[in-house]
Amino acid sequence: MSAAAGAAKAPSASLRDVTNRWWTDVKSGELGSLPIIVGLIIIAIVFQTQNDRFLTAGNFVNLIVQSAAYTTIAMGIVFVLLLGEIDLSVGYVSGVAGVIATVLLIPDGNEVPTVVAILAALGAGAAIGAFHGILFAKVGIPSFVVTLAGLIAWNGVVLLLIGSRGTVILQDDFIIDLANGFLSEGTAWLLMLVCVALYAGTQLNEIRVRRKAGLEQEPYLLPALRVAALAIALGIVVYVANQDRGIPYVGVLVAALLVFWSFILGRTRFGRYVYAVGGNAEAARRAGINVDRIRIYVFAICSLMAAVGGIILASRLRSVDTNAGGGSILLYSIAAAVIGGTSLFGGRGHIKSALLGALVIASIDNGLGLLGLGSGEKFVITGGVLLLAVTVDSVSRRRQTQAGRL
Amino acid sequence: MSDTPILELRGVSKRFGAVVALHEVDFHVDAGEVMALVGDNGAGKSVLVKSIAGIHHIDAGEILFEGEVVHIHGPKDASRLGIEVVYQDLALADNLDVVQNMFLGREELDTLHRLDEIDMESRALETLGDLSVTTIRSVRQKVAGLSGGQRQSVAVAKAVMWNSKVVILDEPTAALGVAQTRQVLELVKRLGEQGLAVILISHNLHDIFEVADSITVLRLGQNVAEFKRTETNQQEVVQAITAGKLSHVPGQAETHEVTA
The missing domain is CATH 1.10.287 (Helix Hairpins)
Known part of the structure; x- marks a missing residue:
């Protein structure tokens, strides 16, 4: 195609066209990051008017560190949600990884180099995820059940690994520096x-x-x-x-992971196939895509990211205990991905929704903490925000279906 | 060349257990020809198409492609020969855009192994342009936002983009309104004009008489008639569909019909 013909054939879209197209998308349910950014602004205004420490530099740095683990784990959840599946085990998988790294680094004469401990933790995460993925894709057990079993079993593994120690102090400067340097x-x-x-x-x-x-x-x-x-x-x-x-170093790590996974999802065949399998698995199969393999990889990625999150959590707390990976980690991570705009129905979402959603969750958690409110209030409000996000997703999806069946 | 059909089936039979789905069916289509495949429900249209597409393996008979006997063991074999099927449910991913759907499973990569969106977008535009599909506003639009006719156009364009020689369309107008049907029929005509062999499965005789060059009638798994569009009328075709003469009456013992 000659340059002249190309230029004549492809006029630039005007700003007006682009705005119109964007508005049509919004009306037909492609909301993008719009609701979440509005939400973050509202949260900032509300908390700042209630407590002027919310928007301080010190609290801002706290927020980065607090949201880092949720963001990382939520990135894995985004992959699973893109397939229209769920992973309920990420909390305790992160716990297992955190405990493995910490225990391997106990200076009792048998300690291993830092890099080996980290690789062991990440490798365990990926292997656990691949195991979940094989049970789901090859055996055909629903992902909800596979990972529910995982939730229980990996909690048990955390207890077994900690043993009678109760709490294990993390004694490695490199990992501690992650969240504290x-x-x-x-x-x-x-x-x-x-x-x-x-x-x-x-x-x-x-x-x-x-x-x-x-x-x-x-x-x-x-x-x-x-x-x-x-x-x-x-x-x-x-x-x-x-x-x-x-x-904090962990902020750089999160940013790097964000860029890396966005690239994988947006610019590689694997990423394209993840969207295709989530959007229409039958179409993907007919296009010659190995659907099972994509599913197994996705579950492996999810648990791998949970393992990264587990190391970050261990770093932040400088220790692991029998409750590692428990508490609100699982629920906050899934909520972050969903609040950030990744659809529970599969096929729609971006890695950045993990970051945006985790910021919302961590802000609410942090802001309510500053107001002196307890877990009760935090959970009720976070639950409300999650419900709101899913409502937006469902309503926008309905509008999309209507728009699609013109 | 003109005497050799691009795709020919000779005496093809297929059975599922005791059920004879196809019985010694002969079928052929030439390049540039729109061949309609008609028949009542259960006549064996889908089985015939799936045999060509490599989803079913035939029990007897042979398939010739460009005059040579070929063995199609799977959809990949069919694609390699240049046979593409557009199924009724289209198999498009709603959450992907037009270009992404057209290249699904066959994405172009650049030197760094990244998706080459520029190349794919150019080629998608080119293919849609060749087919004179003008109704799609932007190829970067999600398929979810397209009308039924537009979706059908995307599915057809996806099928013909790979130097296909035979395109099989399964009930392409079944779910469409009047204007959309018109779009798709125009598209079918253009495929024939571009030298592709088109096999059109349809229940709608009106559509068939509008675009088909020839009509093959299946009844109870057998080929009962073949017409040139210009030499027949709807009544004759309906007659063949409902009461075409069978060489073998299903349900009777095998031995009665072994002649070959």
């Missing part, structure tokens, strides 16, 4: 600039390649706005965090 001011700014530059680069490249291929262009304003939005958002995060202790 901070980037220096200069490094944080440098990292932020690199991120923005890379993002701007990919956006520019996209424009260049699309123009070369003679495909429809979006107005230049949009990529410019996206780059600016990223720069401003990261700038605020780095600036505010630097007023206090700085950006």
